[in-house]
Amino acid sequence: MNQRGSLIGARVPKRDAPQKASGRAVYGHDVRLPGMLHGRILYSKHPHARVLAVDTSRAERLPGVKWVLTSADNPGTRFGYGKDNIPFKGEVVRSLRDEVAGVVAIDEDAAEEALELIRVEYEPLPPVFSAQAALAEGAPLLHPEHGSNLFQGFHYEHGDLGRGESDSAVVVENQFRLPYVSHACMETSVIVANFEPGGRLTLWSTTQIPFLLQRDLAEALDMDGRDIRILQTAIGGAFGRGLDIYPFEPIAALMARKAGAPVRLSFSRREEFQATPVRQPAEVVLRAGADKHGRLTFRDVSALLDIGAYVSWGTVTPLVFIETTASLYQVPHVRFQADCVYTNNPITGAVRGYGNPQSTFYVETAMDRLAEALGMDPVEFRLLNANQPNTVTPQGLVITSCGLKECLEAVAAAADQGSAAGGQGADAALGWAGAVGSTRGGDTTRRRGIGFASTLNVGGGARIYRSDGCGAIVKVDDFGHVCLVTGSTEIGQGSETVLAQIVAETLGVDIAAVSVENSDTDTKPWDVGVHASRTTFIAGNAAHLAALEARAKIFETAAELLQTDPEQLEAHAGQVRVKRDPSRAMPLDQVVRRRHFREGGQMVIGEGWYDPPTKLVDKATYKGNISAAYGFGAQMADVEVDVDTGVVRVLRLVCANDVGRAINPMAVEGQIEGGAQMGLGYALTEELLVSQGRVLNPDFLDYRLFTAADMPRIQTIIVESEDPGGPFGAKGVGEMGGTPTAAAIANAVFDAVGVRITELPMTPERVLAAIEAGERRTRP
Amino acid sequence: MKEFAFHSPNSLTEALELLGELGEQARPLAGGTDLLLQMRQGERLPGALVSLRRLTELKGIHDDADGGLRLGAGTTLRELTRDATIRARYPCLAHTAALMGSEQVRSLATLGGNLCNGSPSADLAPPLIALGAEARISGPRGERALPLETFFLGPGSTALQPGELLTHLVVPPPQGRCVYLKHAARAYMDIPMVGVAAQLSFERGQLRKPRIVLGAVAPVPLRATAAERALEDGPLTQERIQAAAELAQAACSPISDLRSSQGYRRRMVRVMVVRALESLRPNGSGE
């Protein structure tokens, strides 16, 4: 039974919002330290080459240049998930983003100029620019010690595929091509490094994994972890960019060490597009079947992923591909194979959704095709196969709360309302969405369509590391001020505020009485990092536990003072009072002082540690319960396709998400709406064009994000299934806003013009080509 | 970025003198929204910049003696979207400017800068050429005028000689209604894949001097003269529209680049010409 309190479910504005609105938040680019120098990186000129010589002499002589670093400055240890990366590459370069040298100078201009003066002699080696080419016989090996360009193969099975095929009345098959996309955070990558006299390294970082970074850096720099302190600045967007150690981080530290001064290393926007990790492109073949009653029988998927030249955490997205393939909807027989292949293309990493946008796209396209083949309504078909609460999937996912059915019904109802409003009225309601742009064709060239897609995402952590835990400390002082020290990181999603709400609610104090500290690895308790939509659930539970422990101490003293038992007490509105006789009360801060200022007195500090009851996924079978709760969602896209130009305009996107409990509905909506913007871009306009290992569109002019004028009307519906494991019933939502979007839109395009698009993004050119290749379907 | 000297003359005469003295290494700076980016990318490396910001001679939108309009080259895109005269008499210019860049960029970017940058996809070129605009140029040898359609010589290249400045455009009185369609992936912020401007005027149901101008599909903004001739002296029927669109399509020579393929651009020329012409039907939506 969950507590229904006034702060749980409250639309509390983010605590740091006023500071951000005033321009006072300090981002990495704003950090200024006395004597701070500036670092820049020289990247490889070839996608694959031997480095014969690096001549830095001219650069070193340039006025303003302090130091030039090369691989001679490497500590000698390898880092990264595949232990295949080093700071500066001195022998072989494997991509155009390989770091060959670094310059430290008094300002960015001098550093930039110095880069031009570094002479590198290369011996080009034959490159491979596709996974297929990299796997072909005789292909050059990127990491010869690995023996193959196949970094890792993932194989998963449950049930019996042959049985599934024979049970099928309908079978569909498609091939899918999924593109490179970039996080495109508004703030470019930046890090400030400083070695204190005495050898301790302090970093101002935008990392999402401060403690893992601390450990990884210690390895990469051959240092003791105790000597590394990571401070987190305000972070201008993350979305997975900061989910691993990347070379620029140890490079900044090496620069700072050599210079004996603080060094800031920041990326230009071009560099951001060219040199930060991106989402892996993938080629997928999917076969799926259903029986004559409409029940899913099997899915058989094989995927080829181009991971780039080095491996990071973000490379193991097949784990999530498997989760969606095996567990989105109830499907008894599944086979999945994914090969992750090294190429000389841009390095890939974790990007919001982490394999889910890709896998949901192919699963939900197949669902639509199966429904069509069966002659079933697409929503009815999905409802029939929907995941149910309190079940265990064949993969071993323990689904506790599950609101998938409610989400599907909610978006279906929204679809009916929209069409009921009628053509004219609906257009009028859409107002700006229809009016924007000057080339909208006449009535005869526009077709409307509606499409659906669901999503399943971990919502209670994701055990991908030995610990999935988070620690918290709650301190209540003599003034009744509450400080929450949490291991989790605020990346803009509002976690600080949600955690403050949980603590304030537990202690019965006003939200303004709670402050949150979370930016210093020296002081905050451990947390594995902010990813996998885990923060509300895991950090929330930890904060709740810490607050409960603090409250227990307060109640212990209050019970003495109010002459009752602790179980009879409650904390409310800044008071501690007897539940059955609220007039017997004391201000909470007074209780704290009375506990403190006496002989044998004590402070009020509570500690909480929450590591969910989940398992590391089995390395061989990929089975097991990876998360303590799962979030669900569904989207409906209402689109208009211009059959002469191929332009797809989304007029309305309805998003329903089961978040267990919306502790802060405004923050939940913000996550869904923001996720939808990414999903829309993934579906329609965003593509990092890579040719010969080079990014062709490293700018916002040609890497097209949806602007305020491109966005459809978005409706968010929050479904609360009240998860038993989450704090006040809450589960995570951070990634689900954008995972089903591309599929919903593709399904809507099919509804509108009768063609299936299986390559993203659905640019006007691709859509027009598909329309012309396929047959038109008239709407019933 | 390479170092450069910065000059800020207070009059057109002073500016022309400076440009004459400094020679080839100097470039005029208007809004800077193209030039500064080119300098940052290393595409242009001027040794000196001559700011045009303070030249009042380049500002202003004034009625011309013949009932047309004089548009100062220093008019910002923002001014084009807000000016009452433009909105009333040449609304397609206001609409076109509103489709370019963003509010912030439009506060900086100028009419002259957009044209003198010489991009084949300059959005203001097709509608201005369709309107019959004339470029007025000042330089060491005095003033001269030329039809805007001959102003563009190739990608990044205009008819401006060393030491010359585009001072204003003279647009004749409106000859019927004019429209500009910009086909791009997003509603705003994009360079067009294809741009089509058209101006139609009717005399007793027959088209007189129709003008169709294509942007982004040739080395320069292109008047589709064959398409215009096919429409001239006849009614605006479906057949004639299709015929004109086909001729326009045949006249263009688009390239494939990262925004679009050649084949798609070619097809969109036809679609957009049809749409532009349809929108200019006497009872059509237009503008």
Place this chain on the structure above:
Amino acid sequence: MKTLVSLTVNGVAHELYVDTRRSLLDVLRSDLGLTGTHRGCDSGDCGACTVLRNGLPVTACLALAADCGGDEVLTIEGLAVGGSLDPVQQALVEKGAIQCGFCTPGVVMNAVALLRENPRPSELEVRQALAGNLCRCTGYVKIVEAVLSLQEAA
């Protein structure tokens, strides 16, 4: 090469000796320490560096500092005076329109310019005006809501 520029920023007159290559954004952030105006792209595409120059919203990264002589510039730091937030800032805070906050100062300045010119914009007009402010966190939904909510107060 350097040149002398006199300009007013947030009501304070400055005489600065600047490298001609510097943008207004560079000068605001480095010379004047006003880091509230953010650099998102340096190419005028993202709007994070929006300031008001003589009352008009401009991307400061595209304005050459040397060419700003005599200009009056208003940055995010000059907006709220005396400790309280400007109504635009307040609305963004209350409507949950701020997540990572990096785009926020640019959004605020552009919205302030919009509302000064047009106190009752339609949703279409708000979206058109804000098209030049890219945001990766919010999907713009609450930003637009916040700006529209100020109409009742106007």
